[in-house]
Amino acid sequence: MTDDTVRSAWAYLAAVAEPPCAAVANLVAEVGPVEAAGAIRDRTPLPGRHRDVRAATEARHHLDCAVDHLRVAEAVDARLITPDDAEWPAWQLLRLSVADTATRGGPPLALWVRGQAPLSDVVGRSVALVGSRAASSYGEHVTARLSSDLVLDGWSTVSGGAYGIDGVAHRATLASGGTTVAVLACGIDRDYPAGHARLLSEIASTGLVITEYAPGTTAAKHRFLTRNRLVAALSSAVIVVEAGARSGAANTAAWARKLDVPLGAVPGPVTSATSLGCHRMIADGQAHLVVDAGAVSRLVAPDGGRVGDSALGGRPVVTDRVTDILDETGRRAHDAIPRHGAVTVTEIAVTSGLTAAEVRPALAMMEAHGLVVGDGSTWRLAAERDTSN
Amino acid sequence: MTDDTVRSAWAYLAAVAEPPCAAVANLVAEVGPVEAAGAIRDRTPLPGRHRDVRAATEARHHLDCAVDHLRVAEAVDARLITPDDAEWPAWQLLRLSVADTATRGGPPLALWVRGQAPLSDVVGRSVALVGSRAASSYGEHVTARLSSDLVLDGWSTVSGGAYGIDGVAHRATLASGGTTVAVLACGIDRDYPAGHARLLSEIASTGLVITEYAPGTTAAKHRFLTRNRLVAALSSAVIVVEAGARSGAANTAAWARKLDVPLGAVPGPVTSATSLGCHRMIADGQAHLVVDAGAVSRLVAPDGGRVGDSALGGRPVVTDRVTDILDETGRRAHDAIPRHGAVTVTEIAVTSGLTAAEVRPALAMMEAHGLVVGDGSTWRLAAERDTSN
Numbered sequence: 001m002t003d004d005t006v007r008s009a010w011a012y013l014a015a016v017a018e019p020p021c022a023a024v025a026n027l028v029a030e031v032g033p034v035e036a037a038g039a040i041r042d043r044t045p046l047p048g049r050h051r052d053v054r055a056a057t058e059a060r061h062h063l064d065c066a067v068d069h070l071r072v073a074e075a076v077d078a079r080l081i082t083p084d085d086a087e088w089p090a091w092q093l094l095r096l097s098v099a100d101t102a103t104r105g106g107p108p109l110a111l112w113v114r115g116q117a118p119l120s121d122v123v124g125r126s127v128a129l130v131g132s133r134a135a136s137s138y139g140e141h142v143t144a145r146l147s148s149d150l151v152l153d154g155w156s157t158v159s160g161g162a163y164g165i166d167g168v169a170h171r172a173t174l175a176s177g178g179t180t181v182a183v184l185a186c187g188i189d190r191d192y193p194a195g196h197a198r199l200l201s202e203i204a205s206t207g208l209v210i211t212e213y214a215p216g217t218t219a220a221k222h223r224f225l226t227r228n229r230l231v232a233a234l235s236s237a238v239i240v241v242e243a244g245a246r247s248g249a250a251n252t253a254a255w256a257r258k259l260d261v262p263l264g265a266v267p268g269p270v271t272s273a274t275s276l277g278c279h280r281m282i283a284d285g286q287a288h289l290v291v292d293a294g295a296v297s298r299l300v301a302p303d304g305g306r307v308g309d310s311a312l313g314g315r316p317v318v319t320d321r322v323t324d325i326l327d328e329t330g331r332r333a334h335d336a337i338p339r340h341g342a343v344t345v346t347e348i349a350v351t352s353g354l355t356a357a358e359v360r361p362a363l364a365m366m367e368a369h370g371l372v373v374g375d376g377s378t379w380r381l382a383a384e385r386d387t388s389n
Numbered sequence: 390m391t392d393d394t395v396r397s398a399w400a401y402l403a404a405v406a407e408p409p410c411a412a413v414a415n416l417v418a419e420v421g422p423v424e425a426a427g428a429i430r431d432r433t434p435l436p437g438r439h440r441d442v443r444a445a446t447e448a449r450h451h452l453d454c455a456v457d458h459l460r461v462a463e464a465v466d467a468r469l470i471t472p473d474d475a476e477w478p479a480w481q482l483l484r485l486s487v488a489d490t491a492t493r494g495g496p497p498l499a500l501w502v503r504g505q506a507p508l509s510d511v512v513g514r515s516v517a518l519v520g521s522r523a524a525s526s527y528g529e530h531v532t533a534r535l536s537s538d539l540v541l542d543g544w545s546t547v548s549g550g551a552y553g554i555d556g557v558a559h560r561a562t563l564a565s566g567g568t569t570v571a572v573l574a575c576g577i578d579r580d581y582p583a584g585h586a587r588l589l590s591e592i593a594s595t596g597l598v599i600t601e602y603a604p605g606t607t608a609a610k611h612r613f614l615t616r617n618r619l620v621a622a623l624s625s626a627v628i629v630v631e632a633g634a635r636s637g638a639a640n641t642a643a644w645a646r647k648l649d650v651p652l653g654a655v656p657g658p659v660t661s662a663t664s665l666g667c668h669r670m671i672a673d674g675q676a677h678l679v680v681d682a683g684a685v686s687r688l689v690a691p692d693g694g695r696v697g698d699s700a701l702g703g704r705p706v707v708t709d710r711v712t713d714i715l716d717e718t719g720r721r722a723h724d725a726i727p728r729h730g731a732v733t734v735t736e737i738a739v740t741s742g743l744t745a746a747e748v749r750p751a752l753a754m755m756e757a758h759g760l761v762v763g764d765g766s767t768w769r770l771a772a773e774r775d776t777s778n
Binding site: 270275291295 | 530531655656657659665671672677679680681684
């Protein structure tokens with residue numbers, strides 16, 4: 001099985017259902033991309049637990065554009081990255097694994113990426129700056145200052161590539177010599193909005209333009225909403241700089257809340273309609289009031305974790321036990337790893353009663369916290385830690 | 390004993406110690422104003438529990454300016470009101486009775502008042518609007534709009550008569566046909582600041598100018614801080630419209646927090662130094678973010694009580710038992726009133742082990758909540774209420 005075969009399988013899978021598709025993701029997690037792609041393409045009968053795959057791929061299973069998509073991507077200097085790649089931001093995307101898949105909140109199957117920097121490095125310390133397309137000059141000024149100060153503090157920025165606040169955040173980050181990530185709601189070969197074609201190229205020259213949508217996919221309203229979950233998930237904090245009463249930024253803010261990503265909002269004149277949404281979020285206790293880059297940093301704990309809700313008036317939440325960071329699934333997977341010796345994902349799944357698809361993200365989270373060590377095929381508890389407490 | 394004798398005694402007591410003076414207040418509560426004034430003036434030896442009275446009145450006991458003060462007040466159409474008067478805002482000032490007297494937070498002994506309206510009526514539904522003297526045009530604009538909208542919603546406004554936000558709040562209330570109260574940090578015969586002499590006259594023509602300081606008293610820094618407690622105590626909510634990093638409004642806000650008066654702050658541009666204090670209060674969870682008169686009304690419960698801190702993101706605090714509204718002192722006083730029959734303050738004091746000075750405000754609070762009924766000399770439990778739960 002060549003790398004190209006695997007890559008083609010991923011490209012096929014990334015396009016065969018509207019992302020995110022939990023059914024396809026579960027099948028891939030269980031049998032791997034090549035077998036999954038083959039089964040979907042050939043309409044191979046699947047076990048009952050995968051019954052949703054057929055319906056989800058009904059419309060597109062016969063359209064094998066993988067080779068085309070990879071070629072188009074290459075033409076715009078884009079690559080396809082998957083959970084198999086070292087730069088896959090597994091830690092950030094874990095947030096989506098635990099989100100309710102009924103609301104299309106699952107992780108992306110794969111990501112198309114323009115730009116040289118490894119994605120996981122760039123989003124390792126990043127802040128999303130989002131806001132109205134119809135930004136005021138005040139909003140633009142604050143966004144520019146905030147972006148620039150965040151760069152000085154070592155943050156990269158994430159936004160949606162749109163006009164208004166998004167565009168200023170990207171531009172000001174670039175102007176300050178920082179790294180910025182634009183998350184698109186269309187194919188990597190599309191420049192949306194068209195007026196930002198040059199900006200997107202500039203972003204890709206030092207930062208990244210990313211999307212989970214296959215080449216050729218057009219921007220659509222539902223894709224903006226789905227895209228917004230990636231903006232929130234990939235960031236250490238989401239800051240709404242300016243938002244009117246019905247701004248799309250409110251959707252990104254809602255994802256931040258849902259994914260437990262620290263959420264800040266910048267106040268503005270009460271006479272300004274474009275600050276209305278920010279004021280509402282703060283008044284309702286959903287967002288922390290943020291005035292500058294220092295306040296953003298305080299929203300995020302130094303270890304990349306988060307300051308708890310008590311930060312509205314109190315002290316950060318402190319995690320006492322190392323396994324407290326794990327959810328119920330994580331703890332079950334952790335308990336299934338023996339004190340001595342290495343085990344495979346399948347062995348952990350059998351011992352814990354979890355599916356392989358549940359075990360993989362749990363292992364990624366444990367690895368990120370130094371609880372386990374993997375060698376590519378097997379996993380063992382990290383020796384230097386006392387995991388008994 | 391004529392009314393004039395009593396009034397002169399109050400006028401003497403109001404000037405004989407720097408207000409607020411807990412020692413003098415306790416003596417008056419126990420023996421009444423005429424006897425207290427006589428004892429202080431004549432240096433009559435007092436029981437040990439009143440030992441602080443002598444020191445507090447040492448400097449001024451021989452200066453009996455009562456007649457002068459009443460005459461000067463009359464010349465500027467001012468009157469002296471005391472806890473004996475129907476317009477005494479007993480309910481609001483109760484907040485000060487329970488405050489820490491060590492921080493000069495006690496209630497005023499008496500108040501000098503310019504203006505015809507009964508004080509207790511005016512402050513029965515009032516909002517304090519406070520802020521920087523060096524207000525921005527944004528702050529002035531927001532203050533004017535807020536004042537005007539509050540008047541439409543049936544609120545009177547309270548402020549400190551200063552330049553900047555205070556002045557705009559008073560003027561905009563007057564311009565909207567509303568009632569406004571200026572609380573001075575100097576004698577009622579003084580126009581402070583001098584440039585507001587005409588404004589203070591206009592305020593007094595429909596609203597009220599009040600002070601606890603005797604005629605002739607000059608404004609001083611410590612008096613502004615002491616005055617601020619009255620601004621907070623007399624209001625159903627305190628709103629800081631604009632405040633820099635070291636604004637005096639922060640002191641009024643601190644009093645609001647201490648006295649459990651709902652506190653709001655208006656956000657502004659993060660680029661404006663005069664909004665810095667407001668943003669800090671909101672970010673620290675001390676003040677609720679307020680954008681308009683509607684938000685102010687929501688800060689205050691419809692019955693004139695307050696919405697609890699959970700309003701930052703939750704529901705109003707609900708009081709289940711009628712006696713839950715009372716503090717420990719109040720409950721002791723309440724328990725000392727028999728189920729049937731009327732008792733005097735002294736009898737309640739004896740039964741409860743409280744001092745008369747503690748029993749009086751507790752009775753006022755119980756009366757305000759309809760728990761007890763007084764006939765001027767004795768008190769009984771309100772018959773129509775089931776106070777057993």
